[in-house]
């Protein structure tokens with residue numbers, strides 16, 4: 001390709017501190033969980049990745065199992081990297097993860113050193129990289145001692161296969177213990193990657209304060225609740241939406257009448273502010289500086305542009321936050 005990144009890409013969005021680390025992350029990151037699997041349209045994929053990078057999105061989030069089939073999102077992204085983003089490798093923060101089932105047998109799932117290393121090696125091959133910027137343990141594994149998982153993550157950093165390590169979906173107390181251990185090992189936990197949106201606010205009570213205290217950043221995933229927190233479903237289920245797709249992660253029956261009442265009320269608030277509901281939802285998760293990055297998904301380049309536009313909107317002051325909370329109560 002003859003891709004040339006937009007020269008003004010670093011004027012498009014603020015880069016946020018990540019806990020007490022030197023790395024800064026773009027306020028909006030792009031996740032490749034959906035829409036980058038096998039059979040995805042290469043032109044569309046390329047357009048989305050280029051749109052993102054042109055808007056200062058330096059952070060791309062992957063995992064071993066993203067697809068479908070598992071592994072294919074990394075292969076897809078590896079192709080874009082090779083064809084057009086390779087000259088920009090030093091401007092990219094590429095994350096991968098292991099923790100969910102990836103292949104048959106005892107070494108294709110969990111939190112053992114065997115699984116984590118084998119999976120990282122596979123991810124590097126699919127991506128065509130010799131290191132990832134962030135490697136995550138994707139979910140806690142009660143059958144593996146925390147010590148073994150922490151040792152494996154620390155060793156990846158010492159071997160230069162990952163620059164930073166992170167945890168995902170760990171409950172507050174376990175995440176705190178792991179972060180303490182990783183710090184002792186000399187490879188402090190960069191970020192906890194956690195589900196966080198107006199519809200999933202559990203981490204506000206305990207997890208966010210603990211992360212702040214420990215100097216660990218937070219990457220908020222599914223800030224739009226998979227698309228519910230947008231105008232997507234206001235008038236039924238569009239044929240090209242996640243809810244209409246084969247994805248088990250957003251099914252039509254999750255779009256309940258009660259949910260729609262809230263979505264409509266939030267949409268009305270966003271309209272009063274002259275913006276989109278999805279932008280309001282992003283502003284919510286980014287209002288606390290402990291959140292380093294809101295990780296969106298997208299099915300087209302316009303959705304990515306809209307997310308970055310949210311960063312220039314008037315902030316949600318206390319009054320607007322109260323109005324939003326009133327809808328959620």
Ligand code: NDP
Nearest residue numbers: 031032033221222224225226227230241242296297299303
């Ligand atoms: P979101 O909540 O941002 O949902 C993304 C979806 O919302 C898009 O696919 C699109 O749906 C819709 N959307 C996005 N922008 C707009 C817009 N402007 N207007 C209308 N609709 C919009 O995030 P995801 O659930 O996709 O998760 C994001 C990333 O987080 C993942 O890719 C992954 O990297 C990470 N993640 C991590 C997990 C973990 O366990 N660590 C688990 C889940 C996600 P449509 O396709 O219908 O157009």
